[in-house]
Amino acid sequence: SDERLEFLSDEDAINQLEHLFNQIGPTPILLILDDVWPGSESLIEKFKFDIPDYKIMVTSRTAFPRFNSKYNLEPLDHEDAMSLFRHHSAYLQDESSYIPDEYIEKVLFYCVKLCYSTMLDTCSPNREGLYSTDQVVSRQIETWDY
Incomplete structure (x- = not known):
């Protein structure tokens, strides 16, 4: 319902x-x-x-x-983050799903970058007339190369 x-x-x-x-x-x-x-x-x-x-x-x-x-x-190291992601994604599906490491690497890479840029924007003063968080994050994402 x-x-x-x-x-x-x-x-x-x-x-x-x-x-x-x-x-x-x-x-x-x-x-x-x-x-x-x-x-x-x-x-x-x-x-x-x-x-x-x-x-x-x-x-x-x-x-x-x-x-x-x-x-x-402390933040998870790279291997532990990969392991946690693999375990959680399998749990959400049928526990036998396979996700190639290269995809997991990309997801982790962009998650860390997105969290970092959002945190930086949130910590900076945001006065009227300046930029929104969405603008900063989308600009940052456009600059990333994987």
Whole structure:
């Protein structure tokens, strides 16, 4: 079915999430907030609920000193990235799909380039009248040679 959840506001969505977690009961819950940007500590705070066995895991490119636990993860090396991509793509299909290494190499090459150029643009000031992220990324992609 094409059922969509409707929320009155962001606060309503967070309240309904907490209500859902309470309904789940005594089962341990792990909420993952992925790619949280610097300065978003208040967002993380909104998801702190007083529920037994409830944990929040935040992934970010920067540390949030206000929170007590952090684990620094190094980027995957080339071989591990290739292996993860192969494993995940096989899992999504029929577990026996074969993707030539040259295609995986191209995907990884462009993913790294795209992420890097987007990150650079996001970190730079973007005042009215300057360029959009889409413009910067598309210009960057045009310059890539593989």
